[in-house]
Amino acid sequence: GENVEQHPSTLSVQEGDSAVIKCTYSDSASNYFPWYKQELGKRPQLIIDIRSNVGEKKDQRIAVTLNKTAKHFSLHITETQPEDSAVYFCAASWAYKYIFGTGTRLKVLA
Amino acid sequence: DVKVTQSSRYLVKRTGEKVFLECVQDMDHENMFWYRQDPGLGLRLIYFSYDVKMKEKGDIPEGYSVSREKKERFSLILESASTNQTSMYLCASSLGGRMNTEAFFGQGTRLTVV
Numbered sequence: 001g002e003n004v005e006q007h008p009s010t011l012s013v014q015e016g017d018s019a020v021i022k023c024t025y026s027d028s029a030s031n032y033f034p035w036y037k038q039e040l041g042k043r044p045q046l047i048i049d050i051r052s053n054v055g056e057k058k059d060q061r062i063a064v065t066l067n068k069t070a071k072h073f074s075l076h077i078t079e080t081q082p083e084d085s086a087v088y089f090c091a092a093s094w095a096y097k098y099i100f101g102t103g104t105r106l107k108v109l110a
Numbered sequence: 111d112v113k114v115t116q117s118s119r120y121l122v123k124r125t126g127e128k129v130f131l132e133c134v135q136d137m138d139h140e141n142m143f144w145y146r147q148d149p150g151l152g153l154r155l156i157y158f159s160y161d162v163k164m165k166e167k168g169d170i171p172e173g174y175s176v177s178r179e180k181k182e183r184f185s186l187i188l189e190s191a192s193t194n195q196t197s198m199y200l201c202a203s204s205l206g207g208r209m210n211t212e213a214f215f216g217q218g219t220r221l222t223v224v
Contacts (some may be wrong), residue, residue: 009150025213031210031212034212043215043216043217043218045215046213093214096160098155098204099155100153102150102151
């Protein structure tokens with residue numbers, strides 16, 4: 001069936017460094033790619049999203065890139081801060097479905 | 111403010127019991143989803159609904175059923191709870207239509223089956 005692979009499962013970076021999380025999706029019908037952040041004990045919340053007709057999108061320290069040919073999309077966080085520590089989920093969506101990756105636990109070390 | 115509310119934050123049920131998890135959204139969203147969240151497995155789709163009385167199986171529907179009698183309410187039913195259904199359950203909703211949009215999540219229900 002359809003799936004989304006996400007790597008790495010855990011990521012530790014020093015404060016101020018950049019973090020990159022990568023996802024690969026299987027269904028070429030996917031046309032919407034959101035990223036969610038889940039802090040401990042809280043619900044996932046959208047931090048950035050991109051549609052299939054766009055290759056890159058940026059919002060302050062966060063950017064997402066999409067390569068439709070390779071079915072890859074990535075989350076880039078620059079100048080990481082301790083409050084960026086959380087679990088991040090990518091998702092690929094089409095029609096009425098949302099398929100999520102397995103999550104990346106990001107730790108920003110002060 | 112967008113609101114998705116799940117009826118319980120924590121539940122403890124016995125093996126074999128019939129369990130109802132309720133989810134209500136106040137945004138007039140067409141789509142509603144039920145996921146379970148387990149460490150290392152991410153968010154796995156159990157069932158979704160894109161309209162009242164419409165439902166579709168997700169990736170792991172076995173042992174579950176759903177009901178959507180009203181647009182704002184989507185219920186997940188565990189017909190006969192088993193210990194392997196101990197998990198965090200998350201409800202979500204999105205606007206709907208073929209161009210998908212942000213999914214808003216409830217606060218989650220942590221279910222323990224003993």
